[in-house]
Amino acid sequence: MCKICMSLPLAEHPLLHAPQAVKTEYYDLLRTLVAQHAPGDKWAEFAVARYGAKFAVEEVTSLHNYKDLLAAVRRLTANRFRWSKLCFCTFRYCLLGDILFLLAFNNASQVKAVIDYIYPMIRTRHRKGVSRFIEALFNRADMKRDSFKSARYLIDCWRRNADFINLPEKRILVTATVSAGKSTLINAIIGKNLTRTSQEICTGNLCYLHNKPFEDDAVYLRASFNNGNVNDDEIKKIKRGSEVTCIASHVRALVPPQSRVCIIDTPGVNSALNPNHRKITREALADENYDRLIYVLDATKLGTDDEFAHLQYIAQKVPKEKVVFVLNKLDGFKQGEDSIKESIERVRDDLHKMGYENPVICPLSAYVALLIKRKLHNDGLTEDEQDDYDLYVKKFSQPAYDLSRYYAEARRENLPTHNGADQNALGSKCGLYGLENILFGGI
Secondary structure (H helix, E strand, C coil), X not given: CCHHHCCCCCCCCXXXXXXXXXXXXXXXXXXXXXXXXXXXXXXXXXXXXXXXXXXXXXXXXXXXXXXXXXXXXXXXXXXXXXXXXCEEEECHHHHHHHHHHXXXXXXXXXXXXXXXXXXXXXXXXXXXXXXHHHHHHHHCCCCCCCCXXXXXXXXXXXXXXXXXXXXXXXXXXXXXXXXXXXXXXXXXXXXXXXXXXXXCCCCCCCEEEEEECCCCCCCEEECXXXXXXXXXXXXXXXXXXXXXXXXXXXXXXXXXXXCEEEEEECCCCCCCCCCHHHHXXXXXXXXXXXXXXXXXXXXXXXXXXXXXXXHHHHHHHCCHHHEEEEEXXXXXXXXXXXXXXXXXXXXXHHHHHCCCCCCEEEECCHHHHHHHHHHHCCCXXXXXXXXXXXXXXXXXXXXXXXXXXXXXXXXXXXXCCCCCHHHHHXXXXXXXXXXXXXXXXXX
């Protein structure tokens, strides 16, 4: 597993409650050690910059030599009296945990090098505790109730990352013709706007989207033009071409994955402006290692020649048991004019003719699913998005638009009931919960 898939331990970091001067010195020490021990490591540079942003550091000094580093380490690892709680605390375990996380996670030789460098800087009377802390990180030593109290959150985050590394990886390749809603579907599964969506041709490269063990509000992008935390505008700058892009983010799934996940986004295959897109996608279909193939169908434009040609190619080249067909854009259907059931049967009949005996067909509104995820996680919607959301709450509350009835295995009673119960119910009705059950629930 590459480092970009690790979640940063920042949400409840103990330093968040420290005085600003301490946070600034702490960040500067991390930044200096990363520059010294991991020059050119883009992930380490990105990660330490996130520490600076989280600690609201505006100005930093420079630790130019060993003497400056030693003094900073001694100050930060000393015992401190916290007047607000009338007790002593220390940041020595946080400091060591963060340094090892940034420089040496899952790298035994680098771990030794970092410890050998830092250990002599720590006062002799504190070294026994430091050794026990390292044992707790790497060997999961039992911790007494008050052991490393100030760093228990960091230990928990370390272990969650370590457990995540050992999970098997499920790889899901997604393909479609142009404008079928492939990018919106991927965004809906992830729960964030990470792939570009437009009525125009958006994707001209392979993009690998990796999940992370827990939410850390950091999206890492590795591409030729940029590294680091990105927003929607920066994602749109990804050049159309053949470069490979990797994005890592926590996946906000209604059905939490029991594995690491890699979603492989491919270009639309019927681009009149760039026929090379078809070549890139077909090479991915032939050469990539993937467990599932999601084929996205536009329910409002079924039966086109381009669609038929791509379906025929997949039927010939991809094992049929791998393929999941997503019938998307059902939010565009009008009651009395369009029939969801008839559209599903039409697709099923066409697939039977191509040799699919029992095709997996998942009716869905990816756009509604994405709005639901964003509402569940308190992302701000634009005024237009909020209007759309309110409209679809009413629409999918109607029995005719309850897509969950087409998912026999997706039991709605298993939906989570945490904050946002209404969004969870809507997530089932728009087809999202059923699809995620198939992808992540072992169905």
